[in-house]
Amino acid sequence: MLYQHSIQTYDRTSGSASCRVLPGAGRAVSRGPIGQTGAVAVLATVDLGSSVAVLRRAEARDVPAIVDLLAADQLGATRDGVRAAEDLAAYLRAFQAIDADRAHLLVVAEAGADIVATLQLSFLPGLARRGALRAQIEAVRVHEDYRGRRLGEALMTWAIDEARRRGCALVQLTSDKSRHAAHRFYTRLGFVASHEGMKLSL
């Protein structure tokens, strides 16, 4: 296990870790009213060797850094980025929609003062497969300085574990066919490329 589940509250204003560490209590964190009390709940901590990253629920103040991660990506460069105030406003509106619904969980990995990875985990009810709840992962990004350090693996493993805790029967994602390294990465984690991922731009 590359990461440790914990509830580790720290002061939002200083950002310094403190207080309690409660191993194994990640489930309670992810279900609780995170971010409403002035304290930030850590979902897990990840040992990167020379440093540590914390996985936590994203907050509005993280949005510019998340957008930077999206735009730093080869495919995202043409689609994402903040060039004008209205761009940021659109991202913040989307953040509010995600954050207001407990069916969605936008996660960031923070190392020091930097947001170094992100993903969105969504929980979707459906009738198929005996009424199975399914987890869907979107917008997985790891900062290039943090690739090859198993941070992505820890982030994904946390997400899969969280899906299991919420009773999902399936985790699903789509990945652009040009991302060969990503497909190898997801396959190592147990994903099977059994489906065509089809998109229609409106």
Add this chain to the structure above:
Amino acid sequence: MLYQHSIQTYDRTSGSASCRVLPGAGRAVSRGPIGQTGAVAVLATVDLGSSVAVLRRAEARDVPAIVDLLAADQLGATRDGVRAAEDLAAYLRAFQAIDADRAHLLVVAEAGADIVATLQLSFLPGLARRGALRAQIEAVRVHEDYRGRRLGEALMTWAIDEARRRGCALVQLTSDKSRHAAHRFYTRLGFVASHEGMKLSL
């Protein structure tokens, strides 16, 4: 255009069409508190040549017929079906979760007294692509007697139009790689198989 948007209310107990037809008002239907007043709102009507199908939001009473459609499918036969009371209870719980959240819309096509097609349309917020709302389509099924009659096309076209009305930038779905006919069908509708659809069973 194969189908006509309408609000066509009919009496839930008799199932007979009556009252008003309001062409072009599909948007208001899909956003309203459908199914809460004793009347069923028709999302669209589809001309099948010799008969007509109505597209409407699914209700709890439709669940067994929807499960039959899921189980009649080659891949779904091993995964779905009602063999015991607890099976139906699981499907009904999933239905309640879908029905309670306006981010999800379970649609059926009804011809006469039969449920002959279904799909689930979900609306997912996300930061990627400038905070784009995306529509996701799951569990598309058309009864074999109604294939080749453009009912599937009308159902999908309605869903794409609804995604556009709700301001989505993208419609997405995944389709098992063995479903070659389905891929041709989705490609004809404008979908591009740009992504690998990866699944992990828990």
